[in-house]
Amino acid sequence: MRSLKILLLSSAFNGLTQRAWLDLRQAGHDPSVVLFTDEITVCRQVEASGADLVICPFLKDRVPEQLWNHPQRPVVIIHPGIVGDRGASALDWAITRQVNRWGVTALQAVEEMDAGPIWSTCEFYMPADVRKSELYNGPVSDAAIVCIRDVVEKFATGFVPVPLDYTQPGVIGRLQPNMTQADRTFSWFDCAAFIKRSIDAADGQPGVLASLLGGQYYLYDAHLDSRQGTPGETLAVQDDAVLVAAGDHSLWIGSLKRKAQAGQETFKLPARHVLAEQLAGVPVLDSSIAQQRFNALAYQPIRYRETDHVGELTFEFYNGAMSTEQCQRLVAALRWAKARDTQVLLIKGGRGSFSNGVHLNVIQAAKVPGLEAWANIQAIDDVCQELLTARQLVISGLTGSAGAGGVMLALAADIVLAREGIVLNPHYKTMGLYGSEYWTYSLPRAAGSEVAHKLTEECLPISAVQAMEYAMVQDIGPRCPHTFDLWLSQQAQSALTNPQYRDARARKAMLDIQQIERCREHELAQMQLDMVQNRQQFAEKCRNFVFKRKTCQTPQRLIAPWALTYEAGMPESRMLNG
Incomplete structure (x- = not known):
């Protein structure tokens, strides 16, 4: 053709x-x-x-x-x-x-x-x-x-x-x-499965408007739970979610958006952040993987299990955004997992995005967004550091697409395995950031300095196939999520002897701790200029992203040369009149 x-x-x-x-x-x-x-x-x-x-x-x-x-x-x-x-x-x-x-x-x-x-x-x-x-x-x-x-x-x-x-x-x-809020409405006396389905059908946008603790909020990110209570009562808090009783059982609600008053603009945030002081006196559950046994049916944003010599750590953060606190919880989980008597550590995402880096909504909601961004980037750097310095052979399983720091987090592993059809955006520049997460170490280590420069400057997405060609990914597994999980486990079990991963195992032995720390120091010096001093208009770009401001023009990088050439060669009258 x-x-x-x-x-x-x-x-x-x-x-x-x-x-x-x-x-x-x-x-x-x-x-x-x-x-x-x-x-x-x-x-x-x-x-x-x-x-x-x-x-x-x-x-x-x-x-x-x-x-x-x-x-x-x-x-x-x-x-x-x-x-x-x-x-x-x-x-x-x-x-x-x-x-x-x-x-x-x-x-x-x-x-x-x-x-x-x-x-x-x-x-x-x-x-x-x-x-x-x-x-x-x-x-x-x-x-x-x-x-x-x-x-x-x-x-x-x-x-x-x-x-x-x-x-x-x-x-x-x-x-x-067009479905309206009247079509989505529910009562907390309804069964939990019905309420979850209502929220699932509005996921992303627009959410389901409901009453909670005396206020009106749009609800997102619902998970079923077997506990019971008075319908509408807040039963517990775990990580960023709140547990609300329904007619039969209950639901964890992970994210909320306050209903805007006239002239106001609101945006999604973790539920605990939105409700804040209203949660005083509500029991807070210990979610650490040391205390919480793996349960595929329970609400566990971070969960862990072992099979033979492989430890498997799954983290599932809504929309792939990782706040300072989420990163800190993940660091604690990684330190615990690294202390286990295992030889391979498999880290993987959940059913959504693998990771998209720092949590821009939480940053925007902070009293001083620049300082929250600065704390967030250091916390996600700590996650990457735990992966880079693990005694075990570390495998990252890209269950979903990833962007910016999320790509670099995956590259901090020794072996990267991707699900077919995912998309990676290994760049920061469009958000006005130099970038961190040890990218100046991990990306050139995988793809070479020339490709690393190209990817971070061109700011274009790449497919899993391209990522494998660039040696950022070592293998691509099935598209079906369930089949991919099984394949991923099999790869982890054989990783220590699989000749396909010989180079990755050898590369681990050559880790230069001093070099990676120099990379971190250099990256953070640049990021302080971007996040705290707003060198490249990060504050404005973050605000536009969070409030979903419509673009005023198509970025030049997305316009093919033939379209630019054609437009440049046309008489102005024809361009205007078609």
Whole structure:
């Protein structure tokens, strides 16, 4: 197939858009990106690009008529629903109604939302007890990539999309209203499973509005518990979560967002941070892995178990963000695990992101954000130090995507194993940071200084396949989370003798403690300038991220040379008038 000029029109360069961009590049294309800012600018950029095909992996805005009405250049929407499903709350309804099968549909943009002819569709079985972000980043993302590949192949062969026909027996999707808070509402007297499903269906955005300790909050990150109490009563605190009694059992609520008053802006924070002094007198449970036995069904953000000579430490922090306190708890857990009589230490993420580094929301909420950022970066450095200096052979299992310090945390291990389809963003510069987490040691050690410089300066995502080519990853395991966990355990069991990991074992013996400490000192000197003195506008960039400020333009690094060249060579009148 010839290389096509494919433009990705998206509301944000989110995980799915990054996967699509990487997958198209791997297939031999050179995709360009346009982030939706305003209708006039977007129309000008798309028309000026000279693109053959426009694909919208994640678009919350309506496609302007000037674009969808183009006779030769189709605009294809990737909709997270089965054929015939329409509306912006597709996944919310699918989780709420506990459908057995769901899917993704690629359809051509027309005047009526989600009603265009069908280019491709891919269905999957719905996982049980899945939250929206997990569904979106897992089965939906996988199905979307299948559809995008199919669309590109069909476009190259002159395929004509099939009109949506509700009279066909296989078309069971329907137009669905946008889900409101009235559709999500629950009573604490309802059963815990029902409440969890309501919260799961609103995960990420918008959350479920509910009363808690006399206030109104949007709830996120729910986990079932068997304990009982008076419905609505706060029973306990563990780490950052609060345990609230329901009609039958109870739920851990990990994150909250205070309902904003007029003129206010609020954002998600760990539940304990939001409720703060209101939790006085509520029992605080000991969550240390030394006291809490591994239980896959219990709420355990950090959990540990041993099999033969392998210690397995799992940490699961909501959205992959790691606050100062979370890092400190992880350091304590690592020190305990390192003292065990094991030869291999496997660290892995949970069901969401592996890690995205410091917790920007907690930083933004602090009285002095710069000082909280400074404390946070030192705490996550301590996590990396524990991994670098472990007596055991350390393996990191990238169960999900990772960014910035989260990538470098993984690289502090001796062996890095990745789940198929994950995306890595090994850079800091776009957030106005030099970076830490021993990256000036771990990244060149793995990939070489030239590649390390390229990755941190270009600020582009890389796939697991690319990471393996750069020697940042030693092997890639199955995409299915459960199968990957089994594969990961098998790799850990054989790591001491597996010839595939001989170089990694040898490299561990060459660790230079003085060098890694020099790297830390240098990085922290730079980070103090960035975080405390705001050298590169970190404070403003952090605020924009937390409050989800819309971008004012597409970053130059995401625009392919062919799109820039085409625009530069066009007469100004044509650029403006299309």
